[in-house]
Amino acid sequence: MTTGIDLSRAYHDDVVRPLLLGWRPGLPYAAGRLGSGSDVLGLDDATSRDHDWGLRLTLLVDERDVAAVDAHLEAALPAEHAGLPVRFATTWDPVVRHRVEVATPRGFARSRLGIDPTTDLDAAGWLALTGQSVLEVTAGAVFHDGPGELAAVRDRLAWYPHDVWLHVLAAEWARVGQELPFVGRTGVRGDDAGSRVLAARLAGSLLRLGLLLERRWPPYPKWLGTAFAGTPAA
Incomplete structure (x- = not known):
């Protein structure tokens, strides 16, 4: 095509x-x-x-x-x-x-x-x-x-200045750290739907982190997984 x-x-x-x-x-x-x-x-x-x-x-x-x-x-x-x-x-x-x-x-x-x-x-x-x-x-x-x-x-616009990049990485890690325990907590309480939603959201954060670590701008969600699959780390 x-x-x-x-x-x-x-x-x-x-x-x-x-x-x-x-x-x-x-x-x-x-x-x-x-x-x-x-x-x-x-x-x-x-x-x-x-x-x-x-x-x-x-x-x-x-x-x-x-x-x-x-x-x-x-x-x-x-x-x-x-x-x-x-x-x-x-x-x-x-x-x-x-x-x-x-x-x-x-x-x-x-x-x-x-x-x-x-x-x-x-x-x-x-x-x-x-x-x-x-x-x-x-x-x-x-x-x-x-x-x-x-x-x-x-x-x-090639990439963030170094100190800003570190801040963005830290913020994304903080997002993961704040919600990671809730996946198991909601599961224990029998909230399977809530646990799945949290796990999916965390997966998105980890995909963004992978791109950020490779100094690549993350696209909007439609292409996030596709972009991550093309990184050397993937």
């Missing part, structure tokens, strides 16, 4: 890039398959195509070019490419329009993280991040990065 990354790369190379170069030769930009979607993590399959599926791309330009680039693409893009729609509605936006997300590198990252990663993050800033939000910026494929700003943002 052709992957979502393959489709997005071909969409950029065959359609979007020629449109940009023909319109504004030398336009500085970055392009990749970033943001939400299982294909960003390289984990899409046939089921992934039952929602929000089509040709998607993230295009990052200077702030003064965002509106013009978006308008040009809306006017110039074809109806489809490789048998897939270029314009379609999504679960978060019912409007049928092209799904090339045009933004600045800083604006895109901030829309995913909730904070500006181009500044020096303090401990509170790092702790505000979730693994999934960081992966939406750092995990996807990059097809072009002329200015290099996207690469700089991704480098800054």
